Amino acid sequence: MASVTAKQLCIKCDKGGGVATCGGCQQWFCVKHFNEHRQELAIGMDNLGEEHDLLQRDLTQGNAMHDLVSYVNDWEQKSTTKIQAVAEQARIDIQKYLDHKKQQLKTSLNQVANELKSSRQSDDYTEIDLKKWMEQVKQIREMLENPSTIRIIDSNDVQSIIHLIQDHMSDGVPSSHICQKCGRKFSIVDNCGGDCIHGGTWHARYEDCSYLKCGFNLGIKASIGKQHWSCCYSLERESNRCSKSGPHIVVQHEN
CATH class of the missing domain: 1.10.287 (Helix Hairpins)
Known part of the structure; x- marks a missing residue:
């Protein structure tokens, strides 16, 4: 007994009249819908052709590139x-x-x-x-x-x-500096002396003194018997600032 072959259904109308298959989408169509399917493909091809022509025109005229160059020119001017x-x-x-x-x-x-x-x-x-x-x-x-x-x-x-x-x-x-002699910070434009360490010696005995020099500078009130610095005649032994000292000496610079 001969076997019966089942008919393919049309993808569009679900009827058993599928007589052709599309090589692209691999779907079965009846005669009517197969022709419509081909027309849809033709319309898609026409649309693609139009888009191609528009792109070809824009590339020829360089409109897109011109807009970018204009943007760069504007950026350059503002910058x-x-x-x-x-x-x-x-x-x-x-x-x-x-x-x-x-x-x-x-x-x-x-x-x-x-x-x-x-x-x-x-x-x-x-x-x-x-x-x-x-x-x-x-x-x-x-x-x-x-x-x-x-x-x-x-x-x-x-x-x-x-x-x-x-x-x-x-x-x-004024920029700050450090003195090589006393280690204190100082301003270079106000470095007029009188703020550094003693440059003389401490006179602790009468024999250390010069009667004329020490006596004259110490004066009557202090008297030559007082211990003092030989440079500024200060009576403060622990003092680390001499009023007669020279300017500070730069050892390093601080920002």
Whole structure:
């Protein structure tokens, strides 16, 4: 007895008239729906062709690339404006700082000049005074030629598109140094002496003294019998500041 072959159902109408299968979707269709399926594919092909033509036109005219270039040009202009504004403000701030620092140095130099004038008139200066004034003049010149409290910082922050240059300055307080002799901090523009350790010896016995020199400087009230420092004639043995000391000597610089 011959076997009966089951008919394929159409994917669209579920009827048993499936006579053709699509090589793409592998579905069975009746004659009517197979033709409709082919028409749908033809419409899809037409739409794809239109999209291709539009893309070809845009590539030829370069509209997309032009928009990107315009964006970069706009970014460049805005960034340049920002950089110029920051640079101008940095110039103004640095000039103000330099003017302020220059005025401080003038004040310190005038103080030295007044001491020189006074000492010339009284003719009472010694080698210690000359050394002190020479050191002060030297340090003032160093501050003038090397304003160490100014640093230009080139920011390399990867989060920032624009690497802005910033000026880093102190708040007008003179830079701090450490003295080689006494170990104390001091301001280089106010380093006029009289604040460092004793440069003389402690006179504990009568034989240590010079009658004329010690007696004259100690005066009647203290009398030559009092123990004292030979440099400033202070009667305080434990004192670590001498009013006659020279300027501090720089051993290192602190930011």
